[in-house]
Amino acid sequence: MTKTNWIKIRRDLHQIPELGFQEYKTQQYLLDYLNTLPQEHMAVTTWKTGIFVYVKGVVGEKTVAYRADIDGLPITEQTDLDFISQHDGRMHACGHDFHMTIALGSLTQIVHERIEHNALFIFQPAEEGPGGALPMLESDEMKQYEIDYIFALHVDPNRPVGTVASKEGLLFANTSELFIDFHGKGGHAAYPHETKDMMMAASTFNVQLQQVVGRMVNPLENAVVTLGKMEAGTVQNIIPESARVEGTIRTTKAKTMPQIKESIERILRGIEERYDCRTRVDYGANYYMVYNNGIYVEQFKEAVTNSSIQFIEAEEAMTGEDFGYMLKELPGFMFWLGVNSPHGLHNSKLNPKEDAIEVGIEAVTKMMRS
Numbered sequence: 001m002t003k004t005n006w007i008k009i010r011r012d013l014h015q016i017p018e019l020g021f022q023e024y025k026t027q028q029y030l031l032d033y034l035n036t037l038p039q040e041h042m043a044v045t046t047w048k049t050g051i052f053v054y055v056k057g058v059v060g061e062k063t064v065a066y067r068a069d070i071d072g073l074p075i076t077e078q079t080d081l082d083f084i085s086q087h088d089g090r091m092h093a094c095g096h097d098f099h100m101t102i103a104l105g106s107l108t109q110i111v112h113e114r115i116e117h118n119a120l121f122i123f124q125p126a127e128e129g130p131g132g133a134l135p136m137l138e139s140d141e142m143k144q145y146e147i148d149y150i151f152a153l154h155v156d157p158n159r160p161v162g163t164v165a166s167k168e169g170l171l172f173a174n175t176s177e178l179f180i181d182f183h184g185k186g187g188h189a190a191y192p193h194e195t196k197d198m199m200m201a202a203s204t205f206n207v208q209l210q211q212v213v214g215r216m217v218n219p220l221e222n223a224v225v226t227l228g229k230m231e232a233g234t235v236q237n238i239i240p241e242s243a244r245v246e247g248t249i250r251t252t253k254a255k256t257m258p259q260i261k262e263s264i265e266r267i268l269r270g271i272e273e274r275y276d277c278r279t280r281v282d283y284g285a286n287y288y289m290v291y292n293n294g295i296y297v298e299q300f301k302e303a304v305t306n307s308s309i310q311f312i313e314a315e316e317a318m319t320g321e322d323f324g325y326m327l328k329e330l331p332g333f334m335f336w337l338g339v340n341s342p343h344g345l346h347n348s349k350l351n352p353k354e355d356a357i358e359v360g361i362e363a364v365t366k367m368m369r370s
């Protein structure tokens with residue numbers, strides 16, 4: 001297959017981003033492509049909107065798994081690409097269109113070439129939320145495979161094309177989503193003293209929240225708390241009776257997470273007292289950290305040595321990935337693939353360099369063969 005075909009596939013997938021567990025068109029597109037491959041040594045199983053593709057190896061003593069996530073984000077794309085997202089308010093702004101294309105590319109090569117090991121390609125839904133890795137891992141469909149090691153990649157807009165980066169140990173943080181509702185007495189804008197103003201309650205919470213990391217977490221333990229959405233009110237002259245904030249918590253140590261949650265709840269108790277209101281907190285999806293096994297990082301480094309791919313030692317990042325759950329159960333690792341975009345992950349203008357697709361296919365296939 002030529003380079004142009006992979007770019008076409010990536011562009012097709014880029015146009016149909018879907019949210020977690022709603023990846024119906026994406027799954028069908030992947031299944032249609034898989035149907036074009038020789039089926040002789042291949043077994044395809046679906047799980048919800050995900051897919052397992054098993055390719056029998058020539059020797060078949062080991063099974064090596066590669067996981068690609070398939071969901072998009074609730075973002076309105078703001079690029080001027082002629083293959084811009086066709087789904088309103090949805091975008092592949094985290095590179096999962098690349099992840100899927102690279103998986104198809106490596107899978108195609110392996111189906112034709114036949115390698116020593118059995119290969120399992122996992123197309124996983126809902127990485128951005130609510131989390132597909134854990135239920136997939138616990139599924140009967142996944143349990144039928146005896147996986148020796150597993151790996152995955154993530155595009156990195158900050159690194160040049162031709163590079164891959166990883167490290168032993170912690171690569172990505174523990175994460176927890178954060179959703180808080182505030183309810184109190186609303187009323188006329190001209191009579192604030194007769195209301196409790198949930199806009200003020202939510203704003204005060206946001207300001208106090210920023211002290212959690214600065215003053216309640218051990219400075220030697222890294223953490224981030226970010227609110228990415230705040231909603232309150234209807235018109236300019238009504239004091240709202242409800243408000244909602246949505247955010248995320250990130251920690252490099254698992255034990256810091258419950259400490260932060262406790263601090264948040266303490267702040268909320270203070271807000272309830274101060275604004276005579278009720279609050280309700282929901283931690284949504286929680287992801288376990290991505291912790292790489294050094295043996296496989298080393299094996300990957302060796303696999304790409306003497307090729308045009310440059311291996312770079314990575315630093316820890318506060319991004320999250322539910323692939324962490326797979327690495328908690330199975331040995332393996334994750335790596336960054338340089339895609340060189342001036343706009344970063346989760347940005348409406350993200351535009352990764354498509355040359356990186358070939359690099360990704362080569363890197364994944366080399367690791368599959370090693």
Ligand SMILES: CC(=O)N[C@@H](CCC[C@H](N)C(=O)O)C(=O)O
Nearest residue numbers: 128129175176177248319320321
């Ligand atoms: C690589 C990446 O960007 N991953 C996401 C994972 C989302 C986790 C969850 N929905 C949360 O927001 O806590 C990230 O935002 O790091």
